[in-house]
Amino acid sequence: xxxxxxxSKAFGRTKAIDDLSLTVRxxxxxxxxxxxxxxxxxxxxxMNRLVEHDSGxxxxxxxxxxxxxxxxxxxxxxxxxxSVGLFPHWTVERNIAxxxxxxxxxxxxxxxxVTELLQLLDLDPALFRGRYxxxxxxxQQQRVGVARALAGDPEVLLMDEPFGAxxxxxxxxxxxxxxxxxxxxxxxxxxxxxDIDEALRLATRVVLLDHGRLxxxxxxxxxxxxxxxxxxxxxxxxxxxxIKLLGLQTVAxxxxxxxxxxxxxxxETLTLREALSVFVTRQVERLAVVDGDGHAIGCLHLxxxxxxxx
Amino acid sequence: MLGALVVIAAAAAFGMxxxxxxxxxLVQGTGIGLTDLMHGWRAxxxxxxxxxxxxxxxxxxxxxxxxxxxxxxxxxxxLVWLAGDEAARxxxxxxxxxxxxxxxxxxxxxxxxxxxxxxxxxRAGLGALWRVVVGAAIVALVVGxxxxxxxxxxxxxxxxxNRQEVFxxxxxxxxxxxxxxxxxxxxxxVPLGWALFRSERFxxxxxxxxxxxxxxxxxxxxxxxxxxxxxxxATVPWxxxxxxxxxxxxxxxxxxxxYALLPIVRSTVAGLGQVxxxxxxxxxxMGLTPRQIFWKxxxxxxxxxxxxxxxxxxxQAIGLTVVAALIGAGGLGSIMFQGLLSSALDLVLxxxxxxxxxxxxxxxxFGFMTLxxxxxx
Numbered sequence: 001x002x003x004x005x006x007x008s009k010a011f012g013r014t015k016a017i018d019d020l021s022l023t024v025r026x027x028x029x030x031x032x033x034x035x036x037x038x039x040x041x042x043x044x045x046x047m048n049r050l051v052e053h054d055s056g057x058x059x060x061x062x063x064x065x066x067x068x069x070x071x072x073x074x075x076x077x078x079x080x081x082x083s084v085g086l087f088p089h090w091t092v093e094r095n096i097a098x099x100x101x102x103x104x105x106x107x108x109x110x111x112x113x114v115t116e117l118l119q120l121l122d123l124d125p126a127l128f129r130g131r132y133x134x135x136x137x138x139x140q141q142q143r144v145g146v147a148r149a150l151a152g153d154p155e156v157l158l159m160d161e162p163f164g165a166x167x168x169x170x171x172x173x174x175x176x177x178x179x180x181x182x183x184x185x186x187x188x189x190x191x192x193x194x195d196i197d198e199a200l201r202l203a204t205r206v207v208l209l210d211h212g213r214l215x216x217x218x219x220x221x222x223x224x225x226x227x228x229x230x231x232x233x234x235x236x237x238x239x240x241x242x243i244k245l246l247g248l249q250t251v252a253x254x255x256x257x258x259x260x261x262x263x264x265x266x267x268e269t270l271t272l273r274e275a276l277s278v279f280v281t282r283q284v285e286r287l288a289v290v291d292g293d294g295h296a297i298g299c300l301h302l303x304x305x306x307x308x309x310x
Numbered sequence: 311m312l313g314a315l316v317v318i319a320a321a322a323a324f325g326m327x328x329x330x331x332x333x334x335x336l337v338q339g340t341g342i343g344l345t346d347l348m349h350g351w352r353a354x355x356x357x358x359x360x361x362x363x364x365x366x367x368x369x370x371x372x373x374x375x376x377x378x379x380x381x382x383x384x385x386x387x388x389l390v391w392l393a394g395d396e397a398a399r400x401x402x403x404x405x406x407x408x409x410x411x412x413x414x415x416x417x418x419x420x421x422x423x424x425x426x427x428x429x430x431x432x433r434a435g436l437g438a439l440w441r442v443v444v445g446a447a448i449v450a451l452v453v454g455x456x457x458x459x460x461x462x463x464x465x466x467x468x469x470x471x472n473r474q475e476v477f478x479x480x481x482x483x484x485x486x487x488x489x490x491x492x493x494x495x496x497x498x499x500v501p502l503g504w505a506l507f508r509s510e511r512f513x514x515x516x517x518x519x520x521x522x523x524x525x526x527x528x529x530x531x532x533x534x535x536x537x538x539x540x541x542x543x544a545t546v547p548w549x550x551x552x553x554x555x556x557x558x559x560x561x562x563x564x565x566x567x568x569y570a571l572l573p574i575v576r577s578t579v580a581g582l583g584q585v586x587x588x589x590x591x592x593x594x595x596m597g598l599t600p601r602q603i604f605w606k607x608x609x610x611x612x613x614x615x616x617x618x619x620x621x622x623x624x625x626q627a628i629g630l631t632v633v634a635a636l637i638g639a640g641g642l643g644s645i646m647f648q649g650l651l652s653s654a655l656d657l658v659l660x661x662x663x664x665x666x667x668x669x670x671x672x673x674x675x676f677g678f679m680t681l682x683x684x685x686x687x
Contacts, residue, residue: 050595074597085592089610099596148596158595 001026001156001188002047007056009042009212016042017053018212024156029182029189031203033196035235039212040192044158047190048077061155075099078149082161084141086133092118092144093129099152117147121177139170146178150187159191163198175201196236200224200244208232220248246272246305251289254304261288261299268297272305312366312429319422327413329396334407335465335654341413347396355392358384366426375434382427383444387451389419394461401463409465411656438681442674449667465656466663473660477645481664484641487559487631488624491566495623499571500616503578513579520572528630531568532637535561562639566630570623577619581612614683621676625669632665 002024009017017039024030032040045051046058049070058065065073078099086095093114100110118125121143133141142162149157162178163171179202182189193199199206200220208215208223216228224245227233236244252268265288266278278287285302327341348356358381365378397410431440461467470477506513523531540556543549554560585608593603635643642661649657 048595050591071597071599074595079592079595081588081592081595083586083588085586085588085590087589087593087607088586098598102597102602145592 003059005057007053009053027186029204031199032192032207033199034209038209040209044192048074076155078154078157080145080149080159080162082164084145092131096148096151121147157189251275255289255298255300257298259299263288265290315422322415322418326415328415330411330413332409335409355388372434375430378430379427382423390452397463411465438677469656469660480642480645488627490563491627494567495570499574500578503575507579507582523568524572528633531565557638562634566627573619573622577615581615585611617680624672628669
């Protein structure tokens with residue numbers, strides 16, 4: 001869908017991106033991660049031509065992006081930034097309708113689309129449609145920001161540290177919405193962050209950058225289980241790799257089915273990391289597991305947590 | 311604060327002349343106090359004024375405030391009527407050339423009561439819109455009194471009657487000059503502000519020049535333009551035929567435009583500076599063209615500040631145009647200066663009062679517009 005081939009970019013004398021090659025496939029959720037100044041935002045902005053690359057090729061749907069008008073390509077890619085940037089003089093409805101209006105959709109279709117998106121982002125349309133951005137909390141503003149980016153039904157969603165300015169609770173809630181939107185719509189998403197937990201939680205593929213170069217690219221499990229070098233190990237948090245690995249998988253993947261078990265049960269949808277916490281706080285080595293309806297399905301043994309399954 | 315105003319008003323009402331009777335238009339008259347006029351059924355006027363005083367010292371409830379506003383408005387109209395009525399009475403018995411002019415007590419009461427009305431409206435929670443409405447109602451009633459002929463015997467109206475033609479020409483010319491100033495100011499000022507907003511290199515220098523122009527006294531700037539414009543008109547004949555000359559309209563409009571540029575440019579730059587960077591980034595990231603970003607995003611967000619700039623500029627231009635009369639541009643200033651030279655105070659007032667009224671009206675209209683724009687944000 002988007003392909004970077006040996007792309008380089010310099011700002012003055014400093015090299016921001018150095019011979020970067022990367023392919024974003026249809027339906028992927030790519031998270032670009034690295035410490036500040038590693039070139040992750042620049043990489044994102046080159047994709048919608050907010051930053052022009054110096055050398056190499058960037059292809060969108062097989063065509064060099066310089067062949068498109070910048071406006072055309074941007075209308076096909078939703079764009080969300082950390083500071084949201086809602087238009088302060090427009091209502092929520094008009095903000096969301098920005099791209100559909102540019103694309104000259106008919107009025108009723110725009111209205112329906114706004115309603116649909118507000119519902120998708122868990123904002124009551126009747127309540128929020130007519131509000132102005134300054135009447136919204138930070139989390140609500142970013143929800144509208146995401147809705148606005150999705151409005152024109154773009155092929156790709158580009159997100160530049162979208163949840164960086166939110167408090168921890170709101171951030172987790174929005175991450176959950178985004179994961180849900182991704183799995184429901186199958187939309188291709190490229191997200192930039194410096195938060196490794198966010199990357200592990202959301203990505204189908206994590207791309208780690210350093211000094212404008214690609215260091216490692218792989219699923220969260222691959223990154224954690226087989227870090228390419230010391231830098232990756234340090235970046236993901238050397239002492240917590242095991243714990244984070246547990247965070248990637250659910251109780252359902254390790255439960256011994258149909259084995260009877262005592263004690264107050266835990267849900268199968270819990271991550272193994274959360275389950276470990278329950279083991280420790282209850283001071284037990286076995287936990288009963290139930291499914292969503294509360295039916296017992298088996299038993300989880302503490303010892304089973306250590307076996308890595310890819 | 312209000313108490314002090316009441317004391318000032320009372321001192322003026324009892325200590326100064328409300329109207330003055332003079333044997334002719336050039337000499338000072340003998341004053342007649344407000345208390346001397348309050349005979350017969352004219353004393354009814356005391357009622358709203360008393361209500362006003364009581365209201366000011368009562369517990370400030372919303373109802374009291376509304377009462378103060380209403381009583382004050384009535385008092386204002388009543389005072390104008392009283393002055394006109396007294397003038398009519400005096401003229402009937404005094405010699406033919408004698409004049410009845412408005413005295414200090416009249417003006418002080420006018421200002422103080424108006425302040426009380428505005429204050430009461432604000433306390434009652436009624437904003438700028440109501441101030442405009444109440445002001446317009448009072449002005450309409452006073453104009454009604456004038457049209458009805460109730461004020462004909464006041465010296466001010468006599469001066470007007472004597473020079474109706476001159477007055478109307480001057481008023482029209484004044485408006486022309488202000489209009490002719492505003493148009494080029496906007497056409498130059500807004501694009502210039504836009505350019506300076508985008509260029510950090512030239513902005514300081516440009517602002518230095520504009521600031522310098524502002525510090526040149528207006529009369530000097532008018533004077534400075536006489537020589538070059540006269541030369542220009544002499545060397546380029548078709549410009550002269552178009553009306554460009556050392557004195558008259560051309561130097562006036564040029565000088566006024568130069569003055570007007572600073573507030574317009576500054577408010578344009580400030581207005582554009584109010585648009586957050588993130589909003590611009592989001593807009594261009596979503597595929598708005600630079601032109602769309604300007605018209606849909608930057609311009610509307612900058613508008614309230616730009617309007618306040620135009621407001622300042624217009625009020626300033628209305629005032630400065632008075633001075634332009636000195637280089638033969640005409641306008642209400644010519645009436646004022648004529649009055650000053652012949653020491654006819656009423657003639658001065660005939661020139662100045664419309665200028666003040668115009669400035670106040672323009673200010674109110676722009677205030678209202680800014681309010682509307684702000685509300686839609």
